[in-house]
Amino acid sequence: MPAVVRGGRRQPNSGMAAPQSKAPAKSAPKRSGARETGKLRLIGGVPMPNELTAWLAFGGIGMLMSVVLLTGGRAETLRTGIVNFTDGRIAAIGVNLQNVRLQGVSDVARGDIKGALKFERGQPIALMDLNKVKSDVESIGWVKSAVVRRQLPDQLIITVTERPRLAVWQFQGKTQVIDDTGQVIPEAHEAQFRDLPLLVGEGANESASEIVQLLQARPDLQSRVWAYVRVDTRRWDIRLKNNTIIKLPALDQEDALNRLDVLISQQRILDQGLAVIDLRDPGALVVKPFENS
16 A cells, blocks of 8 residues: 655655755745645544545455355355454544433433443444344333434443333232333332332232323322222222322223312312212212211
8 A cells, every 4th residue: 555645645765866956945935825735633642544544444344244244154264354344444433422412311220221221432433233222222111212323433322211100009919100101211210200100009000000090181080089990890999188088990091080070160079078989970969977977
């Protein structure tokens, strides 16, 4: 490979002797608009060629790898050598991983997501398997989906959509955080989400979304709720902080809550000292006071 001489090209030797000059040669003044060729840019202490040289290097390496990969099992040794050579060349021109940017990641999920990243700083960024990185990130319970992309020369950007935390589910002695589909988020700890609704009982996670949304539309009532209890995997009891139990039917839950809205507005039924407000029968209201009332 021709040597690169700082400041210009090497002059060919024509075989002719240079004429002798008595006076010392004067150096030609530099023109203000002249460019210096052959120099390397330094980025972060690593020598970098200009952008065109980098992309030409990538192109040449890419074509070479394509030829090798088409040769199948006959060229396994050659393929390994090419991969090692490619790693070295890419690292030599400074296109290696230095930074990872996580986007859309909450503080509670950040540690678990970072722990799933199975690569090291300094490895060639162009050869990273982005599908593998995506799969590793999406294996974390916090994560609903992830998008991974390179930002040359040295940065990887991972954009995460987290699974929404809907409620805390208590069943068979376990207390777990679930998302809006009822799936458990294994990494989430209940103590971190004391403001989420509490669901109790078998199947409560699978039917959580509807009841939580119905109560979110009634913030005054929701503020009184202690827990939503699933009964016989068919219907809900709403237990209030004052120990009142509101019994909802298995079907037409919204109609029953609309009836309750009227009773709250017109009769202040939640302030009447009632132990049970039974709304299971659409044609009748059954109430039961506390025993000491």
